[in-house]
Each structure stands twice: as structure tokens, then as C-alpha cells.
Amino acid sequence: MAHAEDAEYANEPLEFQSAEGRNNILGFWIFIGAEFALFSTLFATYFVLVNRTVGGVSAGHLFALDLVLIMTFLLLTSSFTCGLAIHAMRSGKVKQMINWMILTLILGLGFVGFEIYEFWHYAHEGATLSTSAFWSAFFVLLGTHGLHVSVGIGWITLLLIQVKRRGFTPRTTSKVFIASLYWHFLDVIWIFIFTGVYLMGLGGL
Amino acid sequence: MKWDEFIITGDPLILGAQISILISGIGAVFVLTYFKKWKWLWDEWITSVDHKKLGIMYILIAILMFFRGGIDALMMRTQLAAPNMTFLDSLHYNEIFTTHGTIMIIFMAMPFLIGLMNVVVPLQIGARDVAFPFLNNLSFWTFVIGMGLFNISFIIGGSPSAGWTSYMPLASNELNPGPGQNYYLLGLQISGIGTLATGVNMMVTIFKMRAKGMKLFMMPMFTWTTLITSMIIVLAFPVLTIALAEMTFDRLFGTHFFNLTNGGMPMLWANLFWIWGHPEVYIVALPAFGIFSEIISTFSKKRLFGYNAMVYSIIAISVLSFLVWVHHFFTMGSGAVVNSFFSITTMAISIPTGVKIFNWLLTMHKGRISFTTPMLWSIAFIPNFVIGGVTGVMLAMAAADYQYHNTYFLVSHFHYVLIAATVFACFAGLIYWYPKMFGHKLNERIGKWFFWIFVAGFNICFFPQYFLGLDGMPRRINVYGVEDGWFALNFISTVGAFIMGLAFIILVYNIYYSFRYSPRETTGDSWDGRTLEWATSSAIPPHYNFAKVPEVTSMDAYWKMKEEGIDPNKIEKYEKIHMPSNTALPFVMGCFMFLVGFGLVFEWFWMGIVGGIGIFACMAFRSFDYNDGYYVSVEEIEETEKRAREAK
Ligand code: HEM
Ligand SMILES: [Cu+2]
Numbered sequence: 001m002a003h004a005e006d007a008e009y010a011n012e013p014l015e016f017q018s019a020e021g022r023n024n025i026l027g028f029w030i031f032i033g034a035e036f037a038l039f040s041t042l043f044a045t046y047f048v049l050v051n052r053t054v055g056g057v058s059a060g061h062l063f064a065l066d067l068v069l070i071m072t073f074l075l076l077t078s079s080f081t082c083g084l085a086i087h088a089m090r091s092g093k094v095k096q097m098i099n100w101m102i103l104t105l106i107l108g109l110g111f112v113g114f115e116i117y118e119f120w121h122y123a124h125e126g127a128t129l130s131t132s133a134f135w136s137a138f139f140v141l142l143g144t145h146g147l148h149v150s151v152g153i154g155w156i157t158l159l160l161i162q163v164k165r166r167g168f169t170p171r172t173t174s175k176v177f178i179a180s181l182y183w184h185f186l187d188v189i190w191i192f193i194f195t196g197v198y199l200m201g202l203g204g205l
Numbered sequence: 206m207k208w209d210e211f212i213i214t215g216d217p218l219i220l221g222a223q224i225s226i227l228i229s230g231i232g233a234v235f236v237l238t239y240f241k242k243w244k245w246l247w248d249e250w251i252t253s254v255d256h257k258k259l260g261i262m263y264i265l266i267a268i269l270m271f272f273r274g275g276i277d278a279l280m281m282r283t284q285l286a287a288p289n290m291t292f293l294d295s296l297h298y299n300e301i302f303t304t305h306g307t308i309m310i311i312f313m314a315m316p317f318l319i320g321l322m323n324v325v326v327p328l329q330i331g332a333r334d335v336a337f338p339f340l341n342n343l344s345f346w347t348f349v350i351g352m353g354l355f356n357i358s359f360i361i362g363g364s365p366s367a368g369w370t371s372y373m374p375l376a377s378n379e380l381n382p383g384p385g386q387n388y389y390l391l392g393l394q395i396s397g398i399g400t401l402a403t404g405v406n407m408m409v410t411i412f413k414m415r416a417k418g419m420k421l422f423m424m425p426m427f428t429w430t431t432l433i434t435s436m437i438i439v440l441a442f443p444v445l446t447i448a449l450a451e452m453t454f455d456r457l458f459g460t461h462f463f464n465l466t467n468g469g470m471p472m473l474w475a476n477l478f479w480i481w482g483h484p485e486v487y488i489v490a491l492p493a494f495g496i497f498s499e500i501i502s503t504f505s506k507k508r509l510f511g512y513n514a515m516v517y518s519i520i521a522i523s524v525l526s527f528l529v530w531v532h533h534f535f536t537m538g539s540g541a542v543v544n545s546f547f548s549i550t551t552m553a554i555s556i557p558t559g560v561k562i563f564n565w566l567l568t569m570h571k572g573r574i575s576f577t578t579p580m581l582w583s584i585a586f587i588p589n590f591v592i593g594g595v596t597g598v599m600l601a602m603a604a605a606d607y608q609y610h611n612t613y614f615l616v617s618h619f620h621y622v623l624i625a626a627t628v629f630a631c632f633a634g635l636i637y638w639y640p641k642m643f644g645h646k647l648n649e650r651i652g653k654w655f656f657w658i659f660v661a662g663f664n665i666c667f668f669p670q671y672f673l674g675l676d677g678m679p680r681r682i683n684v685y686g687v688e689d690g691w692f693a694l695n696f697i698s699t700v701g702a703f704i705m706g707l708a709f710i711i712l713v714y715n716i717y718y719s720f721r722y723s724p725r726e727t728t729g730d731s732w733d734g735r736t737l738e739w740a741t742s743s744a745i746p747p748h749y750n751f752a753k754v755p756e757v758t759s760m761d762a763y764w765k766m767k768e769e770g771i772d773p774n775k776i777e778k779y780e781k782i783h784m785p786s787n788t789a790l791p792f793v794m795g796c797f798m799f800l801v802g803f804g805l806v807f808e809w810f811w812m813g814i815v816g817g818i819g820i821f822a823c824m825a826f827r828s829f830d831y832n833d834g835y836y837v838s839v840e841e842i843e844e845t846e847k848r849a850r851e852a853k
Contacts, residue, residue, distance in 0.1 A: 019413075023336045027409045030439055034401060038443035045451065045462065045473065052468030129460050133468030136460035140451065154821075158828045171831065 013090055014173040021174030028178045032185050039189050042141045043196060049137040050201075057127045059134070059201035068198045071114045072190065075149075078107035079187040086180050094167055097176075098160055104183070108153050115146045138197070145193060148186050155179055213360055216297070218280075223360050252787040254338035255748045256323045259345045261642055263320030264635065266352065270313040273356070275709060277305035282666075282702040285695050288687045298683035299366035300385070304359065306369030310489065311393060312352045314623065317631040318492040319348075319403055322431045325638055326407065328738035328746065329425045331416025331754050331762075336409035337402075338785040339827075344399035344406065346795035351396025354802045358388035362806065365389035368681065370478055370533075371452070373463035373471040378456050384806045390453045391802040397442050397449070404438030407431055416737065418757040422516070425736040425761075426502075426509060429516055430495030433523045434488050440527070441484040448477035457808060475537065479530035487526040489623070491519055493630030494561060497583045500637055501565050503735055504580040505572025508761055511564040518557030525554045535603040536610045544603040551601035555594060562587060577732070578652035582633035585660050586625050593621030596671065611681075614674025617667045624663055632659075632712075640731035644744025645723040651715040659708035666701025669694040729849070735764040740773045742849035749782045749837055752846050774850070779842045785834040794823040 006019060015021050051058065085100035119139070122128070127135045156179050163172050213219050237243055250258055281301055284293040293301065327335055335341050358364045362384040367376035376386050411432045415424070424432075452474065454460040461467035463474045502509040509515065531539055531547035539547075565587060574580065596618040600606055609615065632655075640646045673694045678685065685691050729742040740763045741751050755773045759765050766773055797819030804812030 023409050023413050026413060027337060027405050030405045030408050034405070034439045034443050037440050038447060041444045041447040041477065045447070045477075048470060048473050049462070049468065052470075054468045129454070129458055130467075133461040133464070133470070136451075136454070136462055136469070140454060140460065140462075154825075155828070158825055162829065166831075175828075 013177075014168055014170050015177040016174075018170040018174070021170050024174055024178060025181075028181060032181065035185065039141075039144070039192070042137075042144060043192065046137040046141050046197065049133040052133040053135070054132050056132045057125060057135075059138070059197075062122055062125055062127055063198055063201050065198075065202060067114065067118060068194065071111055071118075072194050074107045074111040074114070075187055075190050078104045078111070079184055081107065082180050082183045086177065089168065089173060089176060092168060094163060098163060101156060101160055101176075105153050105156060108149055108183075112146060112150055112153070115142065119143075141197070142193065145186065145189055148189075152179070152183055152186060156183070211361060213363060218297075219359060226360070247789075248787070251792055252342070252789045254334070254342050254785050254787055255745075256327050256335050256338070256341060257642070257745050257748075259341055260320045260323030260325075261745070262345060263316045263323060263348070266349065267313050267317035267320060267631070270308050270316070270352065272709070274305050274308040274313055275706060277301045277308070279702055279706055281305065282699040284683055285685075286699040287696060288685055288689070288692055290684065293683060295683045296366060299368075299681070300359070300364035302681055303365050303368050303389070304355075307355065307365075307389065307393070309623075310369065310485065311396060312355065314489040314627045314631070315400065316348060316352075317635075318434075318489060318627070319400070321496065321631070321634045321638065322403075322407060322427075322492060324642060325634075325738055326428050326431050327410060327414070328641075328741065328750060329428050329736050330411060330414065330419060331737050331751060331757065332410060332414035333750050333754070333782065334785065335406050336414055337406045339788055339791070340402050340406050342788060343791035343794065344402040346791045347399030347402070347798060348396045350795045350798045350802065351392045351394070351399065354395065354799060354806070355388055355392030358385060358392075362388070370482070371474075372478075373452070373455075373474045374465070376452065377464065387453070387456060387806040387808075390449050390456070391805055394446065394449045394453070395798050395802050397445055400438055401442045401446075404435040404442070407435040408439065411435075416754050416757050416762075419762070422513070423757060423760045423762070426498035426512070426515060427492070427495035430491040430498075430519055433519045434491045437484045437488050437491075437523050437526060441481045441488070444477055445481040445485075448474065448481065451477075453805070457805065472537065475534050476530065479533045480527070482533065483530045484523075484526045486622075487522060489627045491522065493586075493626040494519065496630040496634040496637070497565065497586055498568075499736065500579045500583045500633055501568050502761075503637075503732055504575050504577055504583075505569050506575075506733075507568055507572045508735075508764075509564070510567040510570075511560070512760065514560055515564055518560045521557040522554060525550060525557075529554065532601055532603075532606075535606045548601055548603040552598055555598055558594060562591065578647070578649055578656055579633045579637035579732075581653065581656050582629045582636070585656070586629045586633075589621060589625035589629070589660070589663070592668075593618055593625055597622065609674050611679055612674035613670040613678045613680060616680050617670035617674060620667045620670075624667075632656075637732070638738070639719075640726045640743055641729075641738060642745060643720075644726050645719055646726070646731060647715050647719045648723055651711060651718060655708050655711040655715060658711060659705055662701045662704025662706075662708055664701070665704060666698050669698045669701075673698070730763075735761040737763050739763055740766070742846075747842075747845045747849070749784055749842070752776055752779060752842055774846070776846075779839045779846070781839055782837040782842065783834055784837055786832055790823055790827055790830075794820055797823065 006017065009017050009022070015025065053059075081100050081104045085097045085104060088096035088100055119142075122135075127138075129136055129139050156176075159172070159175050159179055163176065166172050213223075237246060250262060253259065280293060281298065284290050284298060323335070323341070327333070365371070365376075365381075365385040365388055367381055367386060367389075371386065371389060374380055376389075411424070411428060451460070451462040455462050455464060455469075461469040463469050463471050465471060498509055498515065528550045529547055531543060532551045535544050535547075565583075569584075576584075596614070600609070600615065600618055636647050636652060673691055676691060676694075678689070678691050678695075685695075726743040729746070730739040731743065732739070737755060737757070740755060741747075752774065753776045755762065755766070763773070797816045800816030800819065801813050802816075804810065804814075804816060
């Protein structure tokens, strides 16, 4: 919507130049607040139920550091490339931005792939959703994060098509910017998972 | 599943309900077809992104749910009227108190207030619409779908029966087989998404779309409470989302979150539920406080006393509301230290609340009070709410709570709080803003009958329950014996409940009567108001709200303009206005959500998957939708405004 105060934002990046873009970005920050509450609840559940394996398979048995390190590397790098994509967007380079984003998506897909492998592997070793309270909490926490990443991949793909068709406009840039916030947010959550779930699990906590 | 398990049969009460639903459904279809209103319904309401119309639809459904929840209440009170009654068996009684509690809180109180927020807040801050009109329509439909899903449980498949708190293991597959509990989980889950979206929407609207010059500390109190309530929603609802999802997983996919035998913890549910549940109490209480503040200030002809103190107390309440949840289960063995902590935080809430009470009283002090019906409700709120609050402090003493926990003392307490704050405020707000929505007032004389009868019935119903509680009558029982000695008080209580039922009929009659006979509003400023919503015309103001957005220089902006002799509607030159287009997508998405919900309730996963794909397809469709809205032409604005002025 055209707004009188839009003129004040003429020197800001494109995604802030329309009132709609600014509203969407603020709205998304608030939504991220809600997402924090959501993941906090999952973490709370996890820590309440940690080690409640009723004598069955435990975290120490199955967690493998190398796998987790690969996943961490993939996701953190994807956050970096995502940042580069936004940087390219700020300097108006459509092609570069799309390329960085595609790299981001590939890294994200790699992450999801390893996660699926991990879940499959655990299931093979006798740890599933219904094995014990601990594994219920583990799979739901990790699964929620993985699902978020997958949704993010689909979402950004749709946005790239739009950027390709329309170029950078206040509308498309604010959409991409928001998706990048989401992507970084998932990275932050992963760092909590990495330390809280894997490192502490391997450390026998 | 067999057909006769699918549709509930064999209970005359439910059969009656089924028949009446069928008849009223056919009736509605007939009327709409006969008067050729389908297109109107679709174009003007179902696909509307106008915040005022969405608000009105919220309120309409909330009133419907008040009726449904009220029938539940009357059935329970009938069963309890005398010893050894056999009107409802224990299972049916369980189902009814469960649906009553859930419906009243989730599908009556909250949507009623959200409806009022929708109608009023953008007008109060001088905005053209909410920040995300599309999302607003989507929130409404998710709420309707969640509500609908929950409500069909009693005719298809069976109602939930584990209480609105759904404690585990009571709500588990073992003790609660069948689809009933699934309805609870999915109905709340779906409508909760809409509530969260509303919270985000309102926050951005209030932060970003205030009229020029309106600083945060110039905002009307109802807008303030909406803002704080929205923050509570954004932080509390995700907790419910996860809690519900975990229980759904426990029931459908064999996880063990709350299942003691495999390492799960039933107490985890109690904690998660109340970490959401207690703030929820304030989600329905704070907007009520906002409504009373508006009304008391308007009808005392004074600005609100202690405005800043009011704002800081709602902020304090919102913080404290997250720190008290354990007071709902002191007796479940949290230990002395934990109980003491939560006992103290609970009592601390009475401090900011007390500040507010004194501010309301001081606003009235030396004011020129006019005793209109909205004002009567607001005045009645104060003593009745204080009764609820004082007994709340009694319950907050952990040691004493061991005596009356889960007795009728509690039942009385929370009804005193919820009805005196939320329900009174819904009535007060409805009557106060009714002319803004429909262009005529509700009849004041009938309104006063409604007021006195309801308030009398309310006290007759719930005051005796304190004594029943102290006499040891537990909550959630469906029979008691003569030897218990609870007959007289219970009987009085039931009489009170029916008096409230009578009052509700008077309200409905008043709506009909006023529609027919009340004089139409001409000015838009029905009550000599102080805030901006009164600066535009009445009877659902034009969809763009203000021909020219007013500029604000102080609190009570419209009052100031009137004092200075400024007419905000006097505009030399109109300019075209940009507005969002209507949309059918949220309705379609709602239908897919229904498929997901219904499929999961019956564990028909294919249906859930179909619905899920549909939802994602809608989201993708929306992503590619670059519809920019449209411009309202200067001619159209001139025309609309002229018509509004001519009515004068
Ligand atoms: C208008 C008249 C009302 C009457 C006569 C009434 C009556 C009752 C009765 C008889 C019970 C069951 C007590 C038991 O057996 O334990 C009950 C429970 C409850 N009511 Fe109401 N009620 C009314 C309004 C409301 C309102 C407006 C709300 C909320 C906004 C509300 C919220 C609840 C809740 C949360 C429960 C607890 C349900 C449970 O135990 O799971 N009620 N009410
Ligand atoms: Cu509480």
C-alpha cells in the first residue's frame, strides 16, 4: 500500500521501502518470538524426559559425533551462503543472489538427507517414536526442526521462481528477506539442539 | 468403525439436538436461497477482509457458543438440583462439563473479545484496516473450523470427557478410548493457530498503523490491553500447540510423553497445560479491563484516572501471569518450596489488579456519571470481581488450598472472575459499540431488565457455591445423596442458573426489538465518545474507516477535537484510498484444515494427508498471488461520505 511516510525510507534497502514490506518484516519477527516459545517448550519437554529410556536404548548408545558434525557443518554453512545471497540482493545482483540461494538449498537438502538417514538408522537400532519417553521427545524435537527446514526449502524455492520472473521489487525482496530470517533462526535452534541434545547426550548427561 | 458408532444414537437429548440442528440447517439454507442471499453472504461476509465485518462474525459465533455452553450449564445444574437425580448419567455429565468449560473459554470468551478488538482497535487508532487483512480472514476461518470440529463431536463419534484440562492419564487411549478426546485436541489446535495469527496481526497493527501523532501513551486503554493481550497470546499459545501436539502423538502414534509406564510424565501435561492456561485467563481478562476503562471514562465524562498506572499494571500483570501456573495443582505434590513460591507470585497479581480497581473508582469519583446500560455492567463488575478476586487470594494460600481444592469453592471462584470480568465486559462492550456496528442502539429499558436479571441470577447461582465448597462438595460430581446435606444450596444455585438463562432470552429479544424499533443513529457519535472510533459514521463504517485519517495530539483524541471545535469529517479534498481485495483462499484453506482435523480424529490418515496437501497447495498459491488490492475512487468516497452526512 502506498503510504505517505514511504518517502522517509527511500534510502533503506528495497525490502523496507514499502509499508507492506516493513509490516511483514515486523510481523515475522514477532512470529519468530512465537517460534522461540514453541521450541522452548519442546526443549523443556526434552530435558524433563531426558534419559527416561526405561532401560531401553539410550542416547549414548546411538549418537555419533561425526554424523552430527557433518550436519552442523552443512546447516551453518547454509546460513552463511544465505547471508551472501542477501548481500547480493542488497547490491541488486539477481543472478548472484539466486545462485547463492540455490547453494543454500542444496546444503539444506543435504542436512535433511542426513537427518532422514539418522532417523532410519536409529529405527534400525531399535529406537523409534514409541520406544520410550526419551525417544519420543528426541524424535519430536528433532523432527519439528527438520520439518521446519524442509518447509523452508520449499518456501525459498517458490520465492526464487518469483524473483526470477519479477526481479527485485519491494515485494519480492521483503519476501526473500523474511525467508532468510527464518533460515537463520533455524540455524540458531540447531545450535541449541547440537549442544543441548547431542553434546550433552554424548557427554552422558 | 460402524455407522451407528459414527453417528451417536440412543440418547434422547442428543437426538433432540440432532433434529434441531438438522431443522435449523435446512431452515438457513431455505431462507438464504429464498431471499437469494448466497452471493451476498459470499461477497460481503465470507470472503471479506474488512476487520469490522470479521469482528461482527466473531461476535455472532461467540453468542451462539454462549448459548451452547449455557445449555450445557443448565443441564448440569438440572442434574445437580436435587439429590439422586438421574437426568444425566456420569459419562454424559463428564462430557458436558468438558464441552461446557472448553467452549466457554476457547469458543465463547476469547472470540467474543477478539471480535470486539477487530471491530474497535483499528478504528480507535485511526487505521484503515489491520496490518494483515488476508491473515485476519484466515484467522477467522481457522477459528470457525476449530469450533465446528469441536462442536460436531457430540453428534458424530462422541464428545471428549476428560475435563477442559484433559489431565493425563485420564485423557489417554486406555482410559478414554474413541474419538472424543481427539476432537478436543484437534479442535483446539486448529483454532489456536488462528488465535496466534490474530495476536501477531494486532501487535503489528498497533505498532505500525496508528494515526499520525498518536504516541503509545496516547492510545486508548482498550488498544493498550489488546496490545498486551496479543503479546501474551504470542508467547503462550505455542506452549499449547506443543502440548496438544504431544498428546495427539501419544494418542495416535504411540509416543510416551505423558504415559508413566514408558518413562513419560503425566505431570508434564499439567505443567504445560497451565503454563498456557493461566496466561489464558488473562487473555480473556485484560481486554475486559480495557473495555471497562473505556466505558467508565466515557460515562463519567472524565479522562481515565491514573492512565499511566493502568498501563504499567497491565504490563506487570502480563509478566506475572507467566509465573503462577503451579497454583492450579498445589495438591499434586510439588513440594513446600515450589508451592510457596507460586503462592506468593499468585498473591502478587492482586497488587496491580488492586491499582486498577482504585483507578476505576477514582475515575468515577466526582464524575458526571450517566447510568447507561454499558455503565451499569461496568459498575456491577467491580464488586462482583472483587468477590472473585478475594476468594482467589484465599485459594492462592497453598496450605489452605489443600482444604478446598477441587471443591465448589473453586467453581464459584472462577465463575465469579470469568463472568464478572469477561462476560460482563462482553455484554458491556457489545452494547457500547452496538451502534457503531449496526447503526442503532440496543433498547435501554429492555437492557436494564437484562442487566438486573442476569446479575441477580449470577449471584444466586454462584454465591451459594462458596458454601457448598466449604461444606465439602467436590467439583465434577454428578450425584450426591440426601445425607450430604447439600440440597438446599444446590437448589438455589440451579434456580439462579435458570434466571441467567431467562436473562439471555431477554438479550436476544432486545436485539430483535431494537432492530425493529430503535431510532437509527445519525451522527456516529452515539454516546458522546472520547476516542477515535466515534469520529466516523455508524452502521459498519465505510470499509476504508476514515475518509481522511485524523491527526492526534493528545489522549482521548476525539474529545479534544470536539473541545476545540474541530470536525474531523470536514474535508476539502478527498484522495483515493488504497484497500485490500476480498479473498476466498482462507475459506478454502479452512475446508482443507477441516479434512485434516476430521481425518485425524478418526485416524483416517489418508484424509489427513489429502487435507495437508491441500493446505500446502493453498499456501503456495498465496505465495504467487501478487494481487495488490485496489483504489477506492474519489467519487465513491464522496458518495459514501455524503450519504453518511445526509443521514444527519
Ligand atoms: C452463565 C452461567 C454458567 C453456569 C450456570 C455455569 C455452570 C457450571 C457448572 C455447573 C460447571 C460444572 C461444575 C462441576 O461439575 O465441576 C461449570 C464448570 C466450568 N465452567 Fe461454567 N457456568 C457458567 C458460565 C461459564 C462461563 C462464562 C465460563 C468461562 C468463560 C465458564 C467456565 C467453566 C469452566 C472452565 C468449568 C470447568 C469445566 C471442567 O471442570 O472441566 N462457565 N460451570
Ligand atoms: Cu491460574
